Amino acid sequence: MDANTPGTSIVRHALATRLWHWVNAVSVVILLGSGLGISNAHPRLYWGRYGANFDHAWAQLPRFPAWITIPANYNLAISRRWHLLFALVFAFGLLGYMIVSLINRHFARKLALRRADVSPAHLAADVRDHFNLRFHDADDPAAYNSLQKWSYILVLFVALPMMIATGLALSPGMDAAWPWLLDLFGGRQSARSLHFVTATLVGAFIVVHVALVILAGAGNELRSMITGKWKVPEA
Amino acid sequence: MILPRRSLLTAGAGLLLAGCDKVAAIPQARKILFAGEDMHRGLQRALLDRGALAPEFTREQMSPIFRANGTRDPGTPAYAAMVADQFSSYRLAVDGLVDRPLSLSLDQLAAMPARSQITRHDCVEGWSAIGQWQGPMLGTVLQAAGVRRSARYVVFTCADLYNGQPYYESIDTVDAFHPQTILALKMNGARLTVPHGAPVRLRVERQLGYKHAKYVTGITAVASLAAIGKGKGGYWEDNVDYDWYAGI
Structure with a gap:
């Protein structure tokens, strides 16, 4: 029986990938929850270097309810404690994962784009496959499909680093040492807006990611991210 | 399943x-x-230059309106009396681990070499405002008092009350001698107004807004923060779990 036969159990995810996935999942959920708590302290977003109550806000955010914030009851100091501690777990976790993924060739094997991944016809076919709940290539079921690759690449190499860089730009201490952070984003309040917008995109990714995990078979997918073992599904 | x-x-x-x-x-x-x-x-x-200067801005980049936050008027009889006499009775006490304790009038502070800087004020809540601040460097005042080498922190006591006690904050001596750490007497070219901390407000750029003590009446050099308030170095730190560092 070859490794692509439906029903075969294969090792889908390396230990480093699995470890980082869960450390990161916990960190990101805590960062989003505590971040919404911090947002409640001043739920207005601005562009530029400054921005306060008398200045024009491009967005007035809702007050985020207790069930989604950390802590549940508004407490800016404690939200910041959670946010800043897990910002370190998140940032250094991502750094470690990236280093290991270069060394163990996880990126090269799983995420490197091939000709098909940039072909419009193939991408269109991949979208159709997703609507038909076909997520795996029968010839190489363990490989990520094109949309999956693109979304992981955008999240890993654009959105998550963007969260770290815009977050650092909010630190008055970092701004003194690395003023280019401000130039990069067009000022601290722009960085704050981009921090929020990118966090929203990360939140949207999580929703789609969890939905697709459920559609692809929650049990099999969850097991593969815990033990590594993944059963090749029926095509 | x-x-x-x-x-x-x-x-x-x-x-x-x-x-x-x-x-x-x-x-x-x-x-x-x-x-x-x-x-x-x-x-x-560890990773960054402790002497790095906070970004400074041009006049055109200043906030049209700089919002006041925290105490907008201490409202105590003692403070009201100082406002009434235009702060001619105001004295800044400099004591603690110093060789020459000082009691400085506003005129004496204004006579010291002043630094002027247009900087960004970042509130812990998330908003920012850019304004111009002018006044003597804190380092100059500490040197005039002959601050001792044993001093590791500088504690600020203020005229505004929180829970009946004066507001207090602290920074370490490295930040105290940073060139942008000034005792602002002027804001946007005019004497400090009451909502912004008249007559003296600390500017400690590179840290969040609550570190910038307003209505400063006392500066005390200490070796440890343990005996100050509940030991965490500031009103918010002691009572609401804010972080003392406030650099991020």
Whole structure:
């Protein structure tokens, strides 16, 4: 029986990938929850270097309810404690994962784009496959499909680093040492807006990611991210 | 078996959020949670230049309106009397671990070499305002008082009351001697107004707004913060769990 036969159990995810996935999942959920708590302290977003109550806000955010914030009851100091501690777990976790993924060739094997991944016809076919709940290539079921690759690449190499860089730009201490952070984003309040917008995109990714995990078979997918073992599904 | 797994997956995030409050109530976990501040302080101070200047801006880049925050008027009889005599009776006490304790009038402070800077004020809540500040460097005042080498922190006592006690804040002596750390007497070219901390407000650029003590009446050099308030170095730090470092 070859490794692509439906029903075969294969090792889908390396230990480093699995470890980082869960450390990161916990960190990101805590960062989003505590971040919404911090947002409640001043739920207005601005562009530029400054921005306060008398200045024009491009967005007035809702007050985020207790069930989604950390802590549940508004407490800016404690939200910041959670946010800043897990910002370190998140940032250094991502750094470690990236280093290991270069060394163990996880990126090269799983995420490197091939000709098909940039072909419009193939991408269109991949979208159709997703609507038909076909997520795996029968010839190489363990490989990520094109949309999956693109979304992981955008999240890993654009959105998550963007969260770290815009977050650092909010630190008055970092701004003194690395003023280019401000130039990069067009000022601290722009960085704050981009921090929020990118966090929203990360939140949207999580929703789609969890939905697709459920559609692809929650049990099999969850097991593969815990033990590594993944059963090749029926095509 | 699929259904429980599905709900497990989606409920996981919800449980995590709810569990955080339980975790934060455990003293040992709270200690770890609060250690994040020390990690950020350690990392920033180890990796970055401690003498780096906060960005300065041009007049055109200033906020049209600089909002006042925190106490907008101390409202005590003693402060009202100082406002009434235009702060001619105001004295800034400089004491603690110094060779020459000082009591400086506003005129004496104004006669010292002043630094002028247009900087960004970042409130812990998230908003920013850019304004111009002018006044003597704190380092100049500390040197005039002959601050001793044993001093590690500088504590500011203020004229505004919180829970009946004067507001207080502290910074370390490295930040105290940073060139942008000034005792502002003027804001946007005019004498400080009451909502902005008249007659003297600390500017400690590179840290969040609550460190910038307003209505400063006393400066005390100390070796440790243990005997100040409840020991964490400031009103918000002692009472509302804000971090002392406030550089991020």
